[in-house]
Amino acid sequence: MSEQDRPGGDITEEQVEALVARLHKQTQAGGYYLNPDEEFTRILVRSLMKNQARYGYQACPCRLAAGEKLEDLDIICPCDYRDADLERYGACYCALYVSAAAARGERTVSSIPERRPRARQDRPQFKQPAATEQAAVPALPYPVWRCRVCGYLCAREEPPGVCPVCKAKKDRFERFM
Amino acid sequence: MKFIAREGRDRGDVKLYALSTCVWCGKVKKLLADLGVKHEFIDVDELSGKQQTAIREQLDAIDPDWRFPCVVIDGGRRCICGYKEKDIREALGL
Numbered sequence: 001m002s003e004q005d006r007p008g009g010d011i012t013e014e015q016v017e018a019l020v021a022r023l024h025k026q027t028q029a030g031g032y033y034l035n036p037d038e039e040f041t042r043i044l045v046r047s048l049m050k051n052q053a054r055y056g057y058q059a060c061p062c063r064l065a066a067g068e069k070l071e072d073l074d075i076i077c078p079c080d081y082r083d084a085d086l087e088r089y090g091a092c093y094c095a096l097y098v099s100a101a102a103a104r105g106e107r108t109v110s111s112i113p114e115r116r117p118r119a120r121q122d123r124p125q126f127k128q129p130a131a132t133e134q135a136a137v138p139a140l141p142y143p144v145w146r147c148r149v150c151g152y153l154c155a156r157e158e159p160p161g162v163c164p165v166c167k168a169k170k171d172r173f174e175r176f177m
Numbered sequence: 178m179k180f181i182a183r184e185g186r187d188r189g190d191v192k193l194y195a196l197s198t199c200v201w202c203g204k205v206k207k208l209l210a211d212l213g214v215k216h217e218f219i220d221v222d223e224l225s226g227k228q229q230t231a232i233r234e235q236l237d238a239i240d241p242d243w244r245f246p247c248v249v250i251d252g253g254r255r256c257i258c259g260y261k262e263k264d265i266r267e268a269l270g271l
């Protein structure tokens with residue numbers, strides 16, 4: 001493999017393998033699948049590690065990160081757009097994650113359109129809920145939190161530290177009700 | 178801002194805007210190399226913030242819907258975003 005195909009040259013193959021294995025386990029438990037093309041997946045996982053090292057979080061390898069966490073919150077892997085793209089195209093934007101059919105090899109994946117809004121104010125972490133959406137919420141004993149990555153809902157004082165379904169971190173939750 | 182030049186058959190001014198971490202970008206790099214076309218490429222994520230902004234502005238002027246990887250031919254006569262092998266071959270007449 002040439003240097004060009006190997007982002008994060010100082011990351012060892014063993015470290016990459018370890019993260020691939022961990023992601024396999026995590027994702028399968030949540031009903032997600034990594035791309036069965038092992039070489040393809042290894043390059044992307046190496047890229048996630050490179051981004052972890054330079055930004056401090058695993059920014060999406062196929063998008064230009066700003067390098068500031070709040071700006072990039074919607075594109076920290078798994079991104080806010082993954083599930084919709086899996087549904088529509090059978091793969092996420094990078095094709096690190098694929099649908100069950102694609103994981104079984106019944107569907108091929110390709111380069112898909114970008115779903116992330118171009119305008120900053122339209123991105124999920126900045127978008128203000130419309131006033132009408134906030135109205136008429138019945139009194140609840142607990143606030144309801146929604147995971148912006150997978151849509152998991154829970155009613156408790158605080159969102160969980162890690163989403164039990166997709167493993168997104170606490171800062172990916174929004175107040176739903 | 179340093180583009181990396183690759184020698185080959187002259188099919189006009191071919192520039193590839195890429196990310197070092199993106200597999201689709203890697204596939205376009207490989208395609209251009211395999212086709213043996215003279216081109217230049219740049220990994221935008223490796224640039225400083227100011228240089229990134231300059232590149233973003235350049236691309237905005239060419240195609241407001243640009244994304245990586247982005248192949249720009251003759252300063253914007255054609256602009257192909259994403260790994261679209263057929264479109265790239267066709268645009269290069271190959």
Ligand code: SF4
Nearest residue numbers: 060077079092093094
């Ligand atoms: S889920 Fe896919 S598209 Fe989203 S950040 Fe991760 S690798 Fe990129």
